[in-house]
Amino acid sequence: MSATLDILFVADARFEGGTSTALAVEIRAAARAGLRTGLLAIKGPLLGLPFPMHPDLRKLIDDGLTERIDPDMRLTARLTLIHHPTIVENRPTRRLSITTDKLLIVLHHPMYDGNGRRQYDLDRVIAHASDAFGADVHLAPVSAVVRDSLPRLLPPYAHMLEEDWGNLVELDDWPAKPVRPPAYPVVIGRHSRPDPLKWPTAEDAHLAYPADGSRFRVRALGADAYLAEKYGTLPTNWELIPFAWDGVPDFLGTLDFYVYFHDPAWSEAFGRTILEALATGLVVILPPHFAVLFAKAAVYAEPAEVESVIARFVADPVLYRSQCEQARRFVENNYDAAIYSDRVARIIGDETTSPAGDGLFPPLPQRNVLFASSNGIGVGHLTQQLAIAQRLPPDLTPVFATMSYSMKAAVQHGYQAHFLPHHRILEADPEDWNTCLAEELFELVAHLRPTVFAYDATAVFEGVTRALDMFPDIFKIWVRRPLWQESHRVFLEFSDSFDAVIEPGELAETFDHGPTAACRKEVFLVPPVLHLDPSERMSRESARAALGIPDGMTVVAFQLGAGANFDVKDLRAALLAEVLRRPDTIALEIQSPITPNAAGLEILGERHRTVELFPSFRFSRAFDAAISAAGYNTFHEQVLGSIPTLFVPNEGDEMDLQASRARWAELTGRGWMMRRDYDLGFAAQHVERLLDPLERAAVIRRCQSIVWKNGAVDIARYVEDHARMLRTDWDITKLGST
Amino acid sequence: MTPPACNICGSSAFGDTYGKAGSAFIRKNVRCEGCGSLERHRLIFEVLRMRGLLSGNRRVLHLAPEECLATILRNRFGGNYLCGDLDPGQFSFPVTRIDLCSDLDRFAPASFDIVLHNHVLEHVACDYKAVAARLDGLLKPGGLHIFSVPFLEGGFREALDERTDDYRTDHFGQWDHMRIFSPEDFLQTLGSALPVPEEYDATRLVPAERLFAINVPEDAWRGFNNNSVFLLEKRQPEDAFAVSPATHLASARPPHRPDAVLFVSANGIGQGHLTRQLAVARRLKHRPAAFLTMSYSAGIVRDMGFPVHFVPHHALSGEEPGAWNARLATEIELLLDAYHVTTLIYDVNFVFDGIIEVLRNHAKLQAVWIRRAMWPSHHASYIGAGVHFPIIIEPDDYAAALDAGPTTTDRAKTTLVPPMLLIDPSERLERGAARQSLGLPQEGFVVLVDLSRSSNPDLTHLHGRLLDDLLARPDIHIVELKSPLTGNVAPRHPTRHRLVTLHPAYAHSRAFDAAIVRAGYNTFHEHIAGGIPTLFVPDESPDMDRQVDRARWAQERGAALMHRLGDGEAGLSAAIDRLLSADARAALTAACAAITGARWQNGADVLAGMLEGRFDGEDTE
Amino acid sequence: MGIFGWLPRRGPKPATPEAEPEPTLAIYASQPALTAIIVTLIGVDAAQVDEIIDVTNQRFGSRHKIVYLTDSLDFMHFRNRGAIFEYLPSALEQKLHAAEISWNAYLAKRWQLLVSKWQPVHVVSYGQNIDAFLAAAPRMTARNER
Structure with missing residues (x-):
């Protein structure tokens, strides 16, 4: 049974910043226009840390505004939109049964960055996309800057879209801030992902964001300790606010001027954050190379000129007001999410007939999730896994493989379970036992074909890692509680065998100075996990x-x-x-x-x-x-x-x-x-x-x-998202060759 | 008072126009410092904006493109926006080379929605009338030709041959002008190629206060001047009236005294049959209509001004069916005589013996069976009665694809007409007026509740839960339709739950x-034709039409939500959440629009037309 | 025992290729003196397990390691007796989860693995014998397209 979508979005839904926000705007705009859409999540090569799916995108799936797509679904899409070329820089590791009338790759970045380094191999990207979806590829750059960076000569099955696929903004989400004539001390600010490249050199930073507290207050959203690493001691009139998913419109409403300069090594393809600032109706001061993108909507200056530009606007409230108006109007005219449905209609035609093959959208195919645990002392590991298993949606089937004697508990909860006796019970040599274990796990995984393998134990057995190495496509999670003894530090090296380490939080987290405490930035941290909610x-x-x-x-x-x-x-x-x-x-x-x-x-x-x-x-x-x-x-x-x-x-x-x-x-x-x-x-x-x-x-x-x-909910949602993720984070063509 | 601002880019800073010192065309304080727009550009933009022309996929041809307009048009219309000029190199954005004298043949006629050019026609180095006409020919019916040209007093003059720059400046106002237009003979010059208006008044395009606000000064408003914007709409050819009658229902020659139509209906559950008949009756222009019904809703017929006669069904009167049918036949015959009826329209699934007797006795009587589809399968035995009706009219049901009922196999002599509604969606009161008449606040969220009238305890329970859920949300107002059949129920909330008797409710x-609703x-x-975001709760009583199939059909198309009695409370709450979400409602309305299509046609209108001999839009009277 | 008992022992690599041992799944490869027998207890009543352990211990316990193969979930029976056991899901469990895995194929492989692992000198059957058990294992039932 084949299902039809109007638009299939193919994207790495874990990106934190503008890429995901832009995608969310597109999905919402498509839903408002009555289009049926789906999201195929990709685990791309850029994000190595265990990021969860962006909450805005997750919410769109939860609210039914778009369908979650499993890579094995048989689908026809009128339009397939691949967001971000890097996600197909490696071939998809599974065959897709998706046909599409039109295939677009949205290019969010120029081919070369500020240092002239190539950011993606366009030929590979085009070839892989075309192979995977069986269609010619249309390239859709988000701006003239990106368009100009692309080669004139493209492979025969690749075409350039006439229009730019500009980032869109949902204007209702970015209400115009009330216009106040600025007065000293003025509030200047900016927001960005927490990335040092988004900030200028130290010299330029002190010019553009002056330290004179009597005349300027500097507010930066998405700034924290990494700035001190880049700049040394920070001026006292700088207020650093850590990155947050929401609250950005309110933040922008507190500013008088938006000043954005970045590191020369960074090549800003478009600057979604700038667009958001413009939408709010701010006077935006940018380096001159942005003029081609934003024309008169913003003001351009070198860092040394920022203070005098600001002075000019402070002295002339009418000019200030006019510039604010121009900023907002620019976004309203050219980047309003309301134009999205027209843009899509131009690509796939005007008929908004409901998808052929009328019927409800087919359900997600059943997938197995394998929960493996050691015996530890007590039922702790198994219980934690039951906590997660019970919160999985019905289209994911948990299967247990454990060394714990309490395996019966899993069966009594209705799950398939397998027992793997530990070498101590068998009175066997650990190395012999690991050899067996590798083989036994291999067989189990080969027959079960889980898409996610969740491991809960303090130690990671070599038999386990050897078996898992045979299945590079399975998403491997290590659920690893903290509060480790120092003597267990050696086990940290096993983290490399997993795609993600999830740490169920501790109420006593401030007392944890053990080996895992230092790694907290590299794990997916969730609140404490309980099998049963206290209210149950x-x-x-x-x-x-x-x-x-x-x-x-x-x-x-x-x-x-x-x-x-x-x-x-x-x-x-x-x-x-x-x-x-x-x-x-x-x-x-x-x-x-x-x-x-x-x-x-x-x-x-x-x-x-x-x-x-x-x-x-x-x-x-x-x-x-x-x-x-x-x-x-x-x-x-x-x-x-x-x-x-x-x-x-x-x-x-x-x-x-x-x-x-x-x-x-x-x-x-x-x-x-x-x-x-x-x-x-x-x-x-x-x-x-x-x-x-x-x-x-x-x-x-x-x-x-x-x-x-309950952190179990977060982990279950994480598993749910990753169970359907198509991996392109490793090069499958190299499998088998060492 | 706020200073005037450019409606295109938002800037409030204006300077003077460019030009050589002393040139005839310099004006002060009209050139936008933000985007370079002049009065005419802002006027054009305002008109486009007001008329909603800046969205939808229009094909636009823009000659000598001004950047202030080009940027927006390109962003809005993408590949459908084409801008061209004789000299593309002078522009900082991509422009196609188009020579108006030779290249217009490249374009298919009637292929653009908008053709736009400002101060171009004075430059063309060939027959300007031919160019103007050809540009006009590029427009689709209903498309807009928008343009402006410069004017100087003294009568139209042109020179296509070699002249010096100074000559052209002296005679035509600028060194590269081939000609100059003049107000006094404009109608004879360009006016002979294009239907320009006799007089120009910008306030007819945009209100005066707004013109001030966007800095189009008064001296540009009237008379032919450099900033006069001409907006010529390409005429549509006459529409063909799409009617599909397979039979002729009216006599070829209109009768002297128009013969009446008798509408006969039974008591069924609900008012559906009667409403359909009223829909037809009120669209009859010449023929009188009379009603015979067994329905207790007879009052609504009287309220609409038609004579109505009531015959109680034998289940109510306790009569023996044979005798009752005989009496029914007699009653009908009396009415046939009294009103001089030549057409009988029947709208009931079941055909009574009394009806059959009448039809047998009156061979000349035109008998029409309005038989909507979606029958429950256990009514299959009623289909056979179709043999008594020479004409069977089936009002289309959007959800017809899901119909598995008995009517689907009996299509041989059925004439399908579009869906029949008593009131066209466009005949409804405006929102403000409707709210006022219902005593509702102008702001605030209002939900219509109208569930089935059948007495089903599960439904009553659901109804209660539904009201509780809605009223628990702070700003929701509920309007619930009473019917004379539901009796007196008290509202659940003093201010936010209104029980009203309203017929026709759709008007509001x-x-x-x-x-x-059901x-x-x-x-x-x-609801579908009106694009109202709806949660359907189908009435699944056995004798009703297949409401659940309709609701499911709409749900599958994203045009409505559905909740069935068996779906449980959690499902109901979730459905209400979705119904109240702005995004979901926008999607539902869009999907409804897709189903209804661009032109709404009322099947009742079609049938009324057939009854009065109106085909193809002609009125034979 | 401690932590390091859990890590694989890293012994010296053999000097010459010939000395490299054949890759083997034998669980007692490093303890060649040990031999094992498998006692299958498929479908055996829980009450009888103790007695069976006594009997088999008596008969074989002095010369071989006894590995009990059970389809029962009451592992404590074996743990309390310090008995070594392996588990195969019962026919009922297989039926319940027939849509999740092909038991027919998997259990056949698993049995082969167990035999390679334990290299049993004998296989003693109480209850249903292993061949019948394997033959009765269901194939994967259809579910949504894979």
Whole structure:
């Protein structure tokens, strides 16, 4: 069954700046015109870091204004628009079943940059696009600057579009700022991606953005520490505002003048940010080479002339007003998103007949996502993966391959699961075992054909990386929690085997100075991840009824861990005794499904109970207090679930730094900390405080004040976006040759 | 008072025109410092802007292109904008070389929407009238020829042979002028090649206050002058009236006393049949109309000024069907006599025996069955009654492609006409007037709610949830249609929920920003043809027409949203969210426009025309 | 054991090409003294597992490593006894997930791998034998175009 689109957008949806914004404007304009469009996301070679899909583009898919396209879909498009030539500089790594009447490549940048370096190989780009879509290629430069940089002679199946594919602006999103006559100190500013190349040399910077605070205030959006690296100490009248997805129109509304100079090495193809400033109705001061693009809408000067240009406008409010008006009018006349539908109609013809083959748009093809995890201690890794798996859309099928004994939990959630025994159980040599593992994983992946492989473990086995190397096209994610011990630093090198490292955040993040803290800029950071949202728990009444707890009893849940690598027997005994000394308490020991029976728990009376619960969090509204270890899942459940908890961190060698979490809780009033080796003698005081209703109420209040959204949602959306991404970030023609 | 500003580039700084000192053509303070525009350019731009001509894919030919206009036109029209000149090299942007004396044959006739040239015709080194006529010939019907020329007093003069620059300056005003036009004989000169107006008054193009605001001074407004902008519209050939009658319904010679048409309808659910008949009746210009109906909505017929007779269906009166049918036949025959009826129009799925008897007894009576499609399949047995009607008229249903009902296989003698609506979309009240008449605020978001009238508990529940959801949103006003059949229900909100009895409601529909309605034939077509962003909640009662198919058809085309009773509350909330989003509504309206097409034709008009012998736009009376 | 037990041991490379060992999947390649037998427990009732472990241990445990091949999810049975086990999804699980993978093809390959891995001296069957199990594995059922 083939579906028809009016426009297929092919783009790397992860670009942060103007490229994505421009694309979003096009998609919205097309939707308003009643065109049916789709977005095929490409993982191109330019962005190596694990950027998520741009939120504006994601929202367009969520709102149904454009369809998400899977590379395997059979489609006909009247027009295919490839945005940004670099995304087809390598061949697509999959065959496409897409036919199109017209194929356009939008060229956002000139072929050569300011230093004369070639930015993309036009012949390759044209050839790959034509091969992939089976059509002649039309080149659509965004401006005269780009057009002029292109060669006169093109291959026979490539043509140049007569008109420029100018960047468009949704004027409603950029309301004209109210005109105020400027007066000293004037506010001058600019905005851009956080890229040092977007800023001029130090000398020019001090001329164009004067340091004289009595006459100028400089505001820069998209500026942070990298500026200090480029310029040294920054003047005090410079205000740096970090890059943000939104709030730009408001920012521009605070300026009197927009001043933009950039590094000579940068070649500005168009300058979308400049367009946005013009749209707002600002006096825009630019280097002279922009005159060909913006004519009288802006004012041109060398950096040394900026101050006198500004002075001229301050002295003449009528001139200022007129220039502001010209700026906005220029955008209204020439770059209004409303002209987009006409532009498209010129390319594909006027008939806006609904797509032939009337029927609803076909659903996305089912894809498998393989979740692999090690055994760790406990169900932590598996639980984190379940958190993600359950939030995936129905068109993605999670499949599990784990070394954990709790694999059953995945099956009980309805997922296909495979067991990979660890070499310790098999009593085998690690190298032999890795050889097997590589082979076993290879077979599983070859048969499952997942598009995403999500790995959750502290260590990365060589068998895993060897198997994954055989499937360069699969998108490989390492979900890697922080708070590492220093001795685990060596594992960081494994990051290279993955396309993305995702870090579920820690509430105690400020206490993390471990090996992962320094890499935070290279990972996709999400808020803390929980399997169950606190709001999804059973009500207190139902939970207590299910657990058979009589009214009026104070329930203290015990989750101190299996004790396999960190013996807390004595501590546990002491705490239990203290808890049970009071007549109205119940000590509820929560067993994990994998605790070996050999643990031999001694029952100390009627009010000491054990229960096997998974996931225990679902019942936790029944607990009045808890005593637990501080592993990632349990810790965040207790705090985000507002359960007053005495944390006894597991300080074994192989663990993450649980003590840091417990300490954070103690110091922020969100729990208490007790250390096995230091505090055994104070068990009574700890329990007394734990059972004090006022103390508990205070902790609950502090916990409830935390603003949190489940990082599992972000990871699931990340997986969803990447499961359908077509990769062009590596050269498939070189596969097989070393 | 704000100083005048250039309407093209926004600048408020103006200087003097260029030219040699002492030249006849220098004017002070009219040349825009921002884009170089002169009065005529701003006037042209203003007219284009006011008439919405700066969008849509028009083909534009611009000669001697001024940059101030060329930039915008190129950005708006892309490859459809062609600018040309004898000497392209003098321009800083790409211009094609066009020699007006020899190159106009390159262009296909009637291929441009706009031909634009300012101060060009005085330069052409050949027969200027021929050039003007040829340029005019390049325009499509309805296209615009926009131009200006310079004038000097003293009568038209020209010299095509070799003269000195000084000579030309002295005689024609500029060294490169081949001729100069003059106000006193303009109509005889250029006016003999182009239909220029007898008098020129710029305020007819753009209001005076606006002319001041864009710095077109008063001395340019009247009389033929250098800044007179001529805007000549190319005439359209007469339209052919597209009617597809396969049969002739009126006698060849118009009768002395026009014979009446009797409209007969049953009680069904809803007013659809009656409304279609009224649509035809009110478009009859000469023939009187009378109605016989079993519907309780008979009152709407009387409100529209037609005589109406009511016969209760035997289910209501408890009569034995055989006797009832006989009585029905008698009633009809009485009316045939009383009104001198020669045409009977029937609009019911089921043909009563009484009707059949009448048709048998009156062989000369023209019997027309208006039979709209989308029948539920269990009405299949009714199709056979078509044998009694020589003429079957089927008003088109946009969603006809999804029709799987019994009428689709019985098309042999059916005449298809365009969809029938009581009121044409263009006959509706303007938004402001409609809102005022409904007592609605001029600003604010208004939703029309008109769900099915059937008593279905699920529907009642949905209706309640719907109102709650809408009223929970702060600025929504709801207008809900009562019908005499729904009885008295209280509004749910003192100010934002209005229950109104309105017939015809469609006349007011420009007041609504969005609508949540059932998908009966009339409502469906009203909303699609009217481009109203709509969420259809189809009535899926077994005896209704296939509303769900219509709604689904529209949804698949992006022309409407659909919510079915079984779709659940979350689905309803999500659908309402989408309906209220500006982007989604714009897309829906655009898709509706695509379906309706450029020219709306009312099937009722077509049928009325057929009944009165009006074919091809002629009136035979 | 510690962390470094998880990393592959990097031993000295063999001096001459002939000395380079054949690429092998044998899990006990570095411990040639160890031999293994596979005991399949497909479709076997959970209650009987303990007894089977006792019996097989008695019979083979002193001379060979015993690897239990199970389709049950109750891994703790084996863990509590310190028994080595491999898992294959049961017929029910295969049916539930028949649209996601071709079990027929995959399990056949998997069995081959297990045999190469363990190089069993014997294969002892309790419950359904492995050939019948593999033969009954479904092919991939149709779903949306791939």
